Amino acid sequence: MTKWPRSLFSLLLAAFALTAHAAPDAATALSIVQKNNCVSCHAVDSQVVGPAYREIAKKYRGDATAPDTLFTKVRKGGAFVWGEVPMPANPGISDADLHTVIAWILAGAPDH
Ligand code: HEC
Secondary structure (H helix, E strand, O other), rough: OOOOHHHHHHHHHHHHHHHHOOOOOOHHHHHHHHHOOOHHOOOOOOOOOOOOHHHHHHHHHOOOHHHHHHHHHHHOOEEEOOOOEEEEOOOOOHHHHHHHHHHHHHHHOOOO
């Protein structure tokens, strides 16, 4: 064996540290969806009026355009992706909060 496994290990460790840092904070995301009434139509793992956040995460897994598409969709509203019931526009949520929530949803809407 050469020394590469050791450097590979440090690389993995560095990658993990980066991911952990970039992962959206669940408590923050949950308070944003409460404050902006998303919770009146969405739950983390069950369908309410709109799809469960974890179903949304599954649908867009690996889709690099999803963060932008979903940002615009939530901002402006729309229908026909999940059914005929439309989501109304959400003009009140700030850009920063909306980015945080979308990142959290796409990360699988973790509880913590
Ligand atoms: C009045 C009910 C309602 C509210 C409030 C609501 N949604 Fe939705 N949402 C829906 C419905 C219905 C859909 C499915 C729309 C479709 O089929 O295209 C949806 C879809 C979505 C999707 C997936 C869109 C897609 O095209 O796949 C995301 C992400 C989302 N909502 C996030 C949010 C967030 C974040 C908020 C709060 C800022 C919010 N929603 C508020 C009803 C709502």
